[in-house]
Each structure stands twice: as C-alpha cells, then as structure tokens.
C-alpha cells in the first residue's frame with residue numbers, strides 16, 4: 001500500500017545544509033498498525049509530512065496506493081490528502097466555532113457530499129468513537145480526550161486508506177491517552193491501516209509493528 005525507497009530530506013539553513021532523513025526505507029501493508037518511535041528532533045514529523053503528501057522529499061521514491069507521488073500535480077496531491085489520508089494531530093486542530101458534528105462533517109463538505117448523507121456519516125462516526133451524547137458540543141465544551149475522539153471521527157469521515165497520527169496522545173493524560181489507544185486498537189482490528197508517530201515507548205507498543213527512527217535512519221525492532 002505504501003513504500004518508501006531511499007527517502008532523503010535535506011534542509012538548507014543559510015550556508016548550512018542539514019540532512020534530516022538519511023535514506024528511509026519503509027513499507028506498510030494494508031491493515032497494518034505501525035508506530036514510528038523516536039526522540040524529539042529525530043525527524044518524525046518530517047517523515048509524517050512526507051507520508052501525508054504535505055511535503056516532498058529531496059530525493060528517493062515514495063509510492064502510495066500504486067502511485068508515484070513525485071509525479072503528481074499539486075491538485076492530485078490535494079485529492080490524495082483529502083480522500084486517502086486521515087490526519088490526527090497532537091493538538092486535535094478542531095475548528096472552535098463548529099460543534100462536534102460539524103467538525104466531523106467538514107471533510108465531507110469539501111468532498112461535495114450532500115448534507116443529509118454527511119450528517120448521517122458524522123453521527124455514525126461520533127457514535128463509533130463513543131460521543132453520541134456530545135454531538136452538538138463545541139470543542140471548548142469537551143475534554144481533551146473527547147476532542148481527540150472528535151478528531152479521530154473527522155479523520156475517518158472520508159473513509160481514508162491510511163490513518164496518520166502524529167503524537168495523538170501527546171496532549172492527553174495517561175488514562176485518556178489509554179482510551180485513545182484502545183480506540184486505535186479497535187480500528188486496527190476492524191482492518192484500518194494506521195501509522196502513528198510517538199516518542200513514548202509505552203504508546204508505541206500498542207502497534208503491531210514498531211519502527212525506530214534515530215538520527216534520520218529507520219530501524220525495525222522485534
């Protein structure tokens with residue numbers, strides 16, 4: 001479903017050139033739950049942005065669902081981002097002036113889905129993440145864990161090929177983080193492909209496969 005070959009990412013800062021990713025090799029199969037574990041500054045978000053087609057590598061080949069990403073136009077990339085990838089961030093990134101259902105519906109508005117259908121989908125997904133009694137609540141009326149579950153429902157709304165999560169429990173306490181991980185485990189059992197980035201060993205262990213990133217290199221772990 002996803003394959004990266006010799007992915008290099010360099011940043012030019014004035015005179016100095018820094019190589020953040022030094023030849024990443026990564027394959028993820030459909031239905032896998034992979035976590036990418038690494039310390040701060042190791043290049044996790046840089047890698048996530050490339051996986052999510054938000055950024056392009058300096059060199060190397062990235063193939064997602066059979067398409068060579070470097071060959072696509074900005075318009076085609078935008079389509080992949082909105083249809084194939086469900087993003088989940090540490091800071092939830094919900095829109096404050098929209099309630100839970102409206103936040104979940106938003107990607108479907110962009111996808112041109114008619115109101116009736118998208119309202120139904122949003123309700124089903126909020127039910128799915130255990131928030132059926134919070135459908136009309138605004139983000140500031142929800143706990144951190146509830147906001148993250150709204151964000152997960154939103155990420156699922158377009159039925160994406162991959163769920164891509166960058167430190168999804170980073171802003172949550174241990175118990176709430178645990179609940180979010182239980183939800184990820186359920187989604188994995190239902191056959192979702194999940195790629196999760198974290199610096200937390202105990203969070204990473206939820207995945208069926210843990211890959212380590214250190215100084216721009218990836219290593220498989222047992």
Ligand SMILES: Nc1ncnc2c1ncn2[C@@H]1O[C@H](COP(=O)(O)OP(=O)(O)OP(=O)(O)O)[C@@H](O)[C@H]1O
Pocket residue numbers: 011012013020038039040041042043044045046047199
């Ligand atoms: N746009 C940029 N320009 C220059 N350097 C950058 C840029 N983005 C990231 N970097 C550098 O790349 C390195 C890796 O950053 P990245 O955000 O990928 O780390 P991370 O593993 O996600 O860290 P954290 O766990 O703290 O989120 C850092 O040293 C950072 O300074």
Ligand SMILES: [Mg+2]
Pocket residue numbers: 044045046
């Ligand atoms: Mg990061």
